[in-house]
Amino acid sequence: MTKVDIEIASKLSPEEYCTKIVVFNNLLSELTPYIRAEASKKAPKLPISYIDKDDLIRLGETQVWIAVLRYDPSRGSSLKNYAKRLIWTNMLVLLDDMYQAKRTARATISRTYVDDRVQIYLDALSEVEKSQLRRSE
Numbered sequence: 001m002t003k004v005d006i007e008i009a010s011k012l013s014p015e016e017y018c019t020k021i022v023v024f025n026n027l028l029s030e031l032t033p034y035i036r037a038e039a040s041k042k043a044p045k046l047p048i049s050y051i052d053k054d055d056l057i058r059l060g061e062t063q064v065w066i067a068v069l070r071y072d073p074s075r076g077s078s079l080k081n082y083a084k085r086l087i088w089t090n091m092l093v094l095l096d097d098m099y100q101a102k103r104t105a106r107a108t109i110s111r112t113y114v115d116d117r118v119q120i121y122l123d124a125l126s127e128v129e130k131s132q133l134r135r136s137e
Contacts, residue, residue: 039056042091056094
């Protein structure tokens with residue numbers, strides 16, 4: 001949820017807010033099977049220890065609320081389709097961000113490992129050179 005979404009919600013009158021809550025609850029009950037199905041499809045692709053299926057479900061529920069807040073009927077799409085698009089897109093964005101973070105971490109670890117190995121090699125070379133210098137003296 002962005003600052004814009006929070007501002008939109010804070011500017012609603014109590015009646016508008018109650019109306020949005022009712023729409024949200026109805027839409028959420030309608031989209032819960034879709035959210036669970038999308039989370040189940042994407043859960044096997046998740047690396048263990050990052051996030052789980054429940055996190056994806058919570059993300060989907062949050063996106064339903066954001067869809068209710070941002071929905072503009074003049075754009076020609078139904079609220080349900082708009083919410084589905086937000087759910088699907090944000091689950092993919094989350095997965096992509098996770099994999100980017102994992103790749104970055106792996107690259108950092110790999111570089112650290114290589115740097116350590118190079119340092120060990122250079123230390124060993126310097127020891128060999130030192131011993132050769134001692135022999136020549």
